[in-house]
Amino acid sequence: MRSAEKTYKELQELANVIRADVIKNLVAAGSGHSAGPLGMADVFTAMYFAILNHNPAKPNWPGRDRLVLSNGHICPVLYATLARAGYLPIKEGLTLRKLGSRLQGHPHRVALPGLETTSGPLGSGLSQACGMALAARMDDMKIRVYALTSDGEHDAGNTWEAVMFAGKNKLHNLTCIIDRNNIQIDGYTEDIMPLEPLREKYESFNWHVLEIDGHNIEEVVDACNQAKAVYEKPTCIIAHTIPGKGVDFMEYKYEWHGKPPNPEEARIALHELRTLNGRIKSEHE
Amino acid sequence: MLAKHLNKSLFSKEVAMEPTRDGYGRGLVKLGQTNPNVVALCADLTESTRTQPFAQKFPDRFVEMGVAEQNLAAVSSGMAAMGKLPFISSYATFSPGRNWEQIRTTICINQQKVVIAGAHAGISVGPDGATHQALEDIALMRSLPTMTVINPCDSLEAEKATLAAAEYPGPIYLRFHREKTATITSKNSPFEIGKAQVLREGSDVSVIACGPVLYEALIAAEDLSKVGLEVQVINLSTIKPIDLESIIKAAQKTKAIVTVEEHQITGGLGSAVSEVLVEHFPVPMQRVGVADRFGESGTPEELLEKFGLKAKHIKVAIKEVLKRKTLLYASET
Numbered sequence: 001m002r003s004a005e006k007t008y009k010e011l012q013e014l015a016n017v018i019r020a021d022v023i024k025n026l027v028a029a030g031s032g033h034s035a036g037p038l039g040m041a042d043v044f045t046a047m048y049f050a051i052l053n054h055n056p057a058k059p060n061w062p063g064r065d066r067l068v069l070s071n072g073h074i075c076p077v078l079y080a081t082l083a084r085a086g087y088l089p090i091k092e093g094l095t096l097r098k099l100g101s102r103l104q105g106h107p108h109r110v111a112l113p114g115l116e117t118t119s120g121p122l123g124s125g126l127s128q129a130c131g132m133a134l135a136a137r138m139d140d141m142k143i144r145v146y147a148l149t150s151d152g153e154h155d156a157g158n159t160w161e162a163v164m165f166a167g168k169n170k171l172h173n174l175t176c177i178i179d180r181n182n183i184q185i186d187g188y189t190e191d192i193m194p195l196e197p198l199r200e201k202y203e204s205f206n207w208h209v210l211e212i213d214g215h216n217i218e219e220v221v222d223a224c225n226q227a228k229a230v231y232e233k234p235t236c237i238i239a240h241t242i243p244g245k246g247v248d249f250m251e252y253k254y255e256w257h258g259k260p261p262n263p264e265e266a267r268i269a270l271h272e273l274r275t276l277n278g279r280i281k282s283e284h285e
Numbered sequence: 286m287l288a289k290h291l292n293k294s295l296f297s298k299e300v301a302m303e304p305t306r307d308g309y310g311r312g313l314v315k316l317g318q319t320n321p322n323v324v325a326l327c328a329d330l331t332e333s334t335r336t337q338p339f340a341q342k343f344p345d346r347f348v349e350m351g352v353a354e355q356n357l358a359a360v361s362s363g364m365a366a367m368g369k370l371p372f373i374s375s376y377a378t379f380s381p382g383r384n385w386e387q388i389r390t391t392i393c394i395n396q397q398k399v400v401i402a403g404a405h406a407g408i409s410v411g412p413d414g415a416t417h418q419a420l421e422d423i424a425l426m427r428s429l430p431t432m433t434v435i436n437p438c439d440s441l442e443a444e445k446a447t448l449a450a451a452e453y454p455g456p457i458y459l460r461f462h463r464e465k466t467a468t469i470t471s472k473n474s475p476f477e478i479g480k481a482q483v484l485r486e487g488s489d490v491s492v493i494a495c496g497p498v499l500y501e502a503l504i505a506a507e508d509l510s511k512v513g514l515e516v517q518v519i520n521l522s523t524i525k526p527i528d529l530e531s532i533i534k535a536a537q538k539t540k541a542i543v544t545v546e547e548h549q550i551t552g553g554l555g556s557a558v559s560e561v562l563v564e565h566f567p568v569p570m571q572r573v574g575v576a577d578r579f580g581e582s583g584t585p586e587e588l589l590e591k592f593g594l595k596a597k598h599i600k601v602a603i604k605e606v607l608k609r610k611t612l613l614y615a616s617e618t
Binding site for chain 1: 360
């Protein structure tokens with residue numbers, strides 16, 4: 001459901017607003033992850049403003065599509081997107097990681113409307129999405145389930161148990177989006193535990209695989225729509241992203257995986273996000 | 286005095302024998318008939334966990350997971366999120382052994398109602414040996430907030446516990462055993478999650494037990510009554526939430542407690558009972574269980590003997606605790 005029929009240009013701008021929200025909230029929190037949330041801002045914008053069938057006024061509506069965030073540590077972008085979609089006040093983002101906040105350091109389902117799962121420990125989100133997709137099919141519910149996963153969590157055996165399970169059960173109502181940003185806490189994914197050939201791995205597990213530029217919202221939307229037309233297999237969308245996207249000193253740097261900017265770095269980051277607006281758009285026009 | 290509702294032929298040679306896992310299998314089929322939301326998931330152990338009758342009767346609501354216990358727990362969480370009531374089964378060493386973190390995160394913290402059935406618990410698994418004898422699973426599950434832990438004493442209680450688990454709020458761990466064991470209770474025996482049952486009245490010492498080894502406690506009590514000792518025997522099949530009131534009452538009445546379980550003596554029923562006693566009414570206590578070591582291959586009988594879980598071992602523990610009780614109360618007067 002394209003909310004208010006925003007143009008792709010408007011959605012790309014909204015993604016940058018969400019990036020700025022992420023930076024502000026991380027600075028207020030004083031801890032948390034920077035690179036992943038910035039890298040996934042475009043995918044999240046696409047999901048909540050162009051792809052998901054959902055209703056922020058009725059977060060528990062049974063007919064909604066389900067989005068399962070598996071790598072819970074990038075929740076600052078989930079919270080900021082949910083806020084911009086109307087699930088919570090935007091200024092509540094500043095309570096991130098604080099005592100009593102609904103915005104826990106890793107998502108806690110029952111704390112905040114709009115969260116589908118509790119997550120953080122890596123490798124289990126795709127399993128939960130599989131369970132949702134299978135249960136929906138048992139009840140002939142015409143919903144779609146999206147699992148957002150990181151590349152790093154493909155080190156985990158649990159992830160591959162789920163990949164195998166979805167292939168076996170031909171869960172065509174399931175789409176797994178992988179944030180292929182090539183970094184994890186200890187370094188580059190191909191140094192820590194090589195994942196390539198990732199596409200071929202998924203294909204050999206009986207998945208339909210698409211590869212896209214994860215910063216091009218139109219590509220994200222097109223890929224998710226294509227997945228709807230695949231009836232015999234689950235679909236995996238490998239979204240190639242740049243960790244820290246939009247903030248020059250963070251881009252591509254695994255050092256920014258697990259820390260927030262300090263106030264001075266945040267000032268520079270917010271300035272860049274504003275002035276780079278034009279450049280980011282021009283890449284996709 | 287034995288409770289009237291117990292199996293009438295309890296101490297006869299012809300006492301009915303059935304594995305507790307059979308009660309789970311029967312309960313699961315009954316739930317399948319009455320509750321369309323019940324689904325069963327199993328990790329390649331469908332026959333031996335007694336999930337098979339459900340799978341045959343309700344193939345559309347059975348999910349074969351293969352040897353993937355982490356996925357077993359997390360997929361069930363996703364199904365619960367969609368309104369299903371999943372019962373997941375494997376051997377207790379694998380589930381909740383291997384998938385403890387998925388149970389913690391995706392079921393407990395995530396607040397999804399799933400029933401975890403751990404089969405082949407305890408040393409009595411027999412020849413499969415140490416790797417397959419779950420002796421730590423009560424400790425693992427008891428430490429999780431929101432989790433209920435039940436170790437039924439016989440197949441009838443196992444069936445009642447399975448049915449009750451569907452109605453009771455929150456995630457539940459049901460612990461079952463492989464071997465045929467004596468039917469202690471009857472269809473009329475009361476069962477309520479969280480309630481201990483006094484199976485035998487007595488005033489000298491209380492034995493609190495869970496699982497089929499409860500039978501050994503009853504035998505020990507019968508034997509000792511012949512020499513004038515009146516042993517109270519309590520079935521504490523629900524280890525969590527623990528029945529504070531019944532334990533405190535037993536301690537006040539008999540002033541000595543022995544616990545019996547087919548589990549490590551650390552972290553299980555014995556630990557749970559001692560936690561209650563130290564805070565509310567400390568009395569001399571003795572724990573019978575596996576003494577901080579792993580099992581090995583052997584017949585179930587040989588192993589129960591070797592690891593000290595027979596009636597004679599319980600009698601030794603009772604005599605020990607009574608000595609301490611006598612000393613303690615003698616010094617007080």
